[in-house]
Structures are given as structure tokens and as C-alpha cells.
Amino acid sequence: MVGKNSVLSRRDMLASSAPALAAADSGPAETFDSLTRLATQIFRAPMGMVSLLDGDRQWFRSHIGLDETSIPREGSFCHHAALEGAGVFEVCDTLRDPRFATYAYVVGAPHVRYYAGALLRSPEGEPLGTLCVADTSPRPPMDGTARAQLRTLASAVESAIQLGHELRVRREADARIAEQARTLEIAEQAAGLGHWRLDRDSGVSHWSDGVFDIHGLPRAAAPPSFEDALALYHPDDQRLIQEMVARAWRTGIGFDTPLRLRRASDGAERWVRTRAQADSDAKGRPSALLGVIQDITEERRALTELRASEARYRLLADNCHDILLRIDRDGVVRYASPSCRQLGYAPEDVAGRHLTEFLPGQHRKDAANALLDLFNATHTGSAKTRDYPVVAADGSIVWLEGASTIVRDINGEAVEMVSVFRDVTARRELEARLQAAAEAKTVFLANMSHELRTPLTSILGFSSLLATIPELPTPAAQHVGRITAAGQALLALINDVLDFSKLEAGQIQLEPAPADVPRLLEEVRDILSVQAAVKGIDLTLDAQMAEPRRLLDDLRLRQILVNLTGNAIKFTDHGSVTLRVRETGGVEAPALRVEVIDTGPGIPQDRQERLFKRFSQVDGSVTRRHGGSGLGLSISRELVELMGGRIGVESQEGQGAVFWLEAPAPVVNETNAKDSAVAAPASASAALRGRILIVDDHPMNRELVRLFLASPGLEIDEAEDGQQALAFATAQRYDLVLMDVNMPVLDGLAATSAIRATCPLNVGAPIVALTAQTGPEIEQKCFDAGMDAVLAKPIQPHDLIALASHAMAPADVAGAA
Structure with missing residues (x-):
């Protein structure tokens, strides 16, 4: 017996015999059966076995x-x-051996009483199992001859096991070789490759399937002789092949060269690349050539096209007036086209320098950051364009417009940037002049607006006051009406011209606010009711709405509807004009459709498309019956489009017309509702109480405002410029200051700022701007100066009274309003 540690060590060692067991499993079964049968015959035993050990099992x-x-x-x-x-x-007797006396196959079937086994070992000496015989009766011990015979038979079993192992290894090697050959064949097919061998002494060639395919020969055929294969190549290349092979036999140096062949199957000329190395015999003499061949026809074609493309690019770059640069990731110029000479630089003066070296110092950091952003951008996109100030060789600044495109490698990494630069100095100078002209036009229009609106304030204001005199004779009242109508027409023309200019410059901004749409339509009707009544036209409303309060720019919508309705009245001689509104768009996209329907003469189909164009009218002749600037509908269209809507007309000649507009109009709710001033009736002026300061450089304007606000409870002071207003505000507290914006000495904006800063009595007094200039910009300037509201000239009495009533109301009442 052996010790426990020795048993564990040998058991661990035996676990490594599995590969030999697998080899035995693959050996010829007849051999093992014959040897087992021979052993039972020699030893006259009823039982015989070849046992192999594997893990926890013993296999027979x-x-x-x-x-x-x-x-x-x-x-x-x-x-x-x-x-x-x-x-x-x-x-010899299992029942007498305590190790085996209780074994199941000793005390039970097959009742083994005798056992003799010769140990089987691997060539390395590792135990694999046994060749054994057994009997159901005890036996005396074997003599030396019997033991030698059993050992001899065991050696034969070991040889069979080794033979099985070798056969299995050979089969596995053959399978690997076949798999490698198949893999090589697939790889060759994918790459358009083939491999070949040429023996020096025999002249015999070996070709893979790929070589046959490249030459256009059937795979089943034997490789052609060297001479026959040579005949497939271009005559000039045949001589080259012979020279390279002869040199290889002579020196052992291989070759790698492109060649031209004419494919045997279809006569097509193909480009191939063949590479060969010499294989030497034991004496070091070249005995064979081993090589590969690849069809490179498409590669050559692509290379040819690439070279042609590069030549065209070079021709274009060298002759293009624009400056072409190739810039690497570090911002260094790698190529500069000859056109950079227009800046006084030779191409070699630019290449190799950092791009930012050609920019003024204050622009270099921004340009470097922009360059970095371009290279770090993950998207490809189109060329990015921007203008750069560049320092020419003579030190002058030249503006270049640069369009840059990032070039990426096959992994999507940015490797360089190609930029095209064009001299836009003249364009920028022209843009600057145009900008100056536009600003001059804006200033001119603002001044003209002020100069025109100022006398219109007096004309419309005093005519409206005259119209309120009940004792005025009828002819005089008619004259006053004509004055008012003419003034309103002139005001409309001025507004059209100013709006047209602002739309053209993109200066009009919408100011959505909660508005009552039916009420707005009633105001339009009231404004035009006199005009309709004079012509005997029935002006009606159809304004039934489930949600009347909407978020929109009521001022601009009123302007559009006054224009559309005024036109309808103007061109309708008898019948009616209806102003109708409908709710559209549903809950998700609430909108309004407003229609102006008239019974006028209608509009011919071929003239409708010109209606909404600038300076265009259906009747543009000098004998036309109706006046107008031709801007009203164009302005209306642009305002509706600014709202995100659309406008149009439906008409047939002789059957009236329907002018319509559709625009988004969200329903007013708690989130978009705003507090707004509540209009006061004209009679509210009689209830005004307090002290008001009117500041205007035109005496008639001050007098007109005083008359509009006439009330026994009012104390009114007047100042003709901002300097006087500042003196009044320093000495007296006012409940309301009405401040003209454009005035000599000190304008209204500066005066307001000074009052807020230096007049404790009027730091919180309401100050309202009176201005002939309109628009978001002037309103913002007024608010920035400290004014509370803006009232445009010509001043409408009800607007002035409503604003004054709201401004002078007690704090609790104003808060409620």
C-alpha cells in the first residue's frame, strides 16, 4: 500500500491521461477485442477486459x-x-483480500474471485488503464512466464492505443490543413488573389484556384507550362517576366511588379500584381519560386482616375481666382494656391505658417477657436462660411469670405480642412454704404413722420372738436367732415409708407395681448361707419364666438381689418359690406378666419394675383375712380404672414368679393392673460381731478390736449421744452405728465430721466410719451427713460382720456382696472 499523499499525487497525475483515452477510443475496436480474446484463451479465464481510466469512471x-x-x-x-x-x-482470492472482499462485483455477479491485470502506460509513462483477466474461482499466483505473457499482451494493447492516437492526430492535422486551405481559398477569392509555385528543375507549376480564375482558365485543367502561361501576358511584359525569373534563379532575389495579361476566357486585358520569393534547397541554391498574384485592374483604374482628378484639381487650384488652402488639424497651411498672390504673398510664403498669422491680432483668438470647433464637430455637414479680415503683404486689411469643409479619414476622424477664400472687401464696403443709407432713410422717415403727424394732430384734433359743436351750421359741419376725412386719408397714407418701410427693414414686431375679438370688430365698424353711411352702404357684423377673448396683436389686426373693410366700402357703390369672424383650428391649434364680404363689382380672375403686391392696384390708370398708394393690401399680407397666417381673396367679376385672412389666435386663459387698461368713455374727462403738466414745443398741440382734457377739476401747467418741464417738476408734484419726445433744448427722453433722478416730488408720477414716431424701438426708448406709457400722434380724444383716467385713478381703482 502507498501513503495518502502519494495516492492523491498519482490520482492527479492520472487525470491527465484523458487525451490518451481519447486516442484509444479512436483506435480500431477489432484490435482490442482480438487481444482481449487472446488473453482469455491463454489464461483460460472466463472474463477479460481492456480497462481505461477517465476521471471518476473506469471504461471497458x-x-x-x-x-x-x-x-x-x-x-x-x-x-x-x-x-x-x-x-x-x-x-488470487478476492474474498480473502480485505480491499476487495466487500466489492459488489465480488459478492455479487459476476462473482470475481481472481484478478490479474497488466498496467497500460502512455509513451510518456503515464498510467492509462489495464489489460486484465478474471475468474470466478481463486487461483494460485502467476509464475514468471505467465506474468511475461500478460505483460506482452499489454504492450500490444499499448501499441494499439498509440496507433489510435497517431491516427487521430493525423486526421485532426488533415482536417486543419483542409480548413486552412479552404480559408486560404476563400480569402484569395475575396481579395482577388491566387498563389502559385514553380519548380526549377522539373519546370512543373502549381496553381491555386485563384490563379486559374485570374488567367481565365478552367480550374479542373492542369496548370499550363511556363511558356504557355507567359503567352497570355503583354509582349512587353513577357520579356520582363523572363528577366525577373532568370534573376531569381541566379541570385535568389524575388520580385514584385505590376503586369498586363489578356484573360484567356474573354480576351479582356487585366492588370495583375505578382510577388515572388525564392525557396532554396539544402545547399542554398534556389529550387523553387513561391508567389502570389492579384487582379489590380479596378485599383489601377481608380488610381488613374484619382491622378486625373488630382491633375484637374491642380489645374483648377492653380488657375482659380479664389484662394485655396489646405489646413491641418494644428491650423498650419499645407497648401496654398497661386491666387494668394493677389494679397501680395507667394504660395511658398503661406505654406508652412499658421493660418492665424495672417489675421489682425484682435481676431486671432476667435479664429483659432472657430478652427478648433470645426475640427471637433462630429457632423460633416456642408461648408461653413464666414468673413475674415486678413492682413495683406503691404499691411492693408482685406476682407475674405471663407468656406471651409472638413476632410475625414475612413474612421470619420477629421484630418484636414479645405478652405476657399474670396475677396469680398468691395462687397462689405457696399454693404456698409447700404447700411448707412438704410439708417439715413430710417432717420429721414422718422423725422418726416414727426413733421407730418405734428400738423395732422392739430388738423384732426381741432376738426373733431368742431364736430362736437351742436350749433354748427350744416354747411360748416359738412366742411368739418371733409377736413376730417381728408386728414384721416393723409394719416392712412403716412402710416402705409411708414409700415412699408418698417416691414422692408424687418423692424415690425408683433405684440400679442389678450383682446376681445367681437369688440375689436365693433371698433372697426365704428371707425368706418361714417364712410359707409355717406355712401349708403349697410355695414354689418357677424361675430358670434364661443371663445371671444384671444391672444393676438389687436393693433395690427385692427389695422388690417380697417384696410380690408375700408377698401370694400370704397369700391362698393350700393348694397352691403359684412365683417364676419369664425373660429377654426380646434383645441390644438386655435385660429380665426375673418372675412370681409362686399356686394361690389368683383375682381376679374386675371387681376387678383396682383392685389397683394407692392404698389399694385386692380386699376392703375391715371383715370381711376379711387385713390390709394397701392400699399395697403401688401402691408396687410406681410402683417398676416408675420402673424403666421395667410390672406387671400375669392371673387368673380360682377358678383362681389370676399377678402379673408386666417391667423393663429390662442384662447386667453390664466397663463397668458395680462392686465390691461380699461378704456374710459369720452365723458370721463369731466370727472378728472388733479394736476397735469403738458410738455410740447408746439403751442397748438398743448392747446389741443388742454381742450381734450377740459375738466373743472383739473389744474394744467404747460412747458414748451424739457428744460422748462424739469423746472416745473422740481417745484410742483403732478398727477400726470404728458411729455412730447422730440423737443428743442432738452428732449422728452432726457427730461424724463432727469425727473426720475432729480425731482423727488415726481419720482413716481405717471409720465406718458406723446410721439409722432411709432414702433417697438421708440417705445422701448421711452420705457428705458422711465416713461410709463406711449401715446402716438395724431392724438385720439378717447385714447387720451382713457389713458389719463387710468393713470390718475386712485391706487385701488387703478389696481382693479
């Missing part, structure tokens, strides 16, 4: 007199034989 590779194919390894005879390590392990 061959067995006679035993039905089992495997039994547990632990406690088996074979296991003990392997542990003992003796040449032959023998148990």
Missing part, C-alpha cells in the same frame, strides 16, 4: 464475460493497479 474499451461498459473508478481493480504502479497487479 473491450470486454468478454462482462456486460457493463463502465463502473465507478474508486475501488476498482484497475484503479488499484494504477495506484500500485506494478507491471502486473494480481489478487
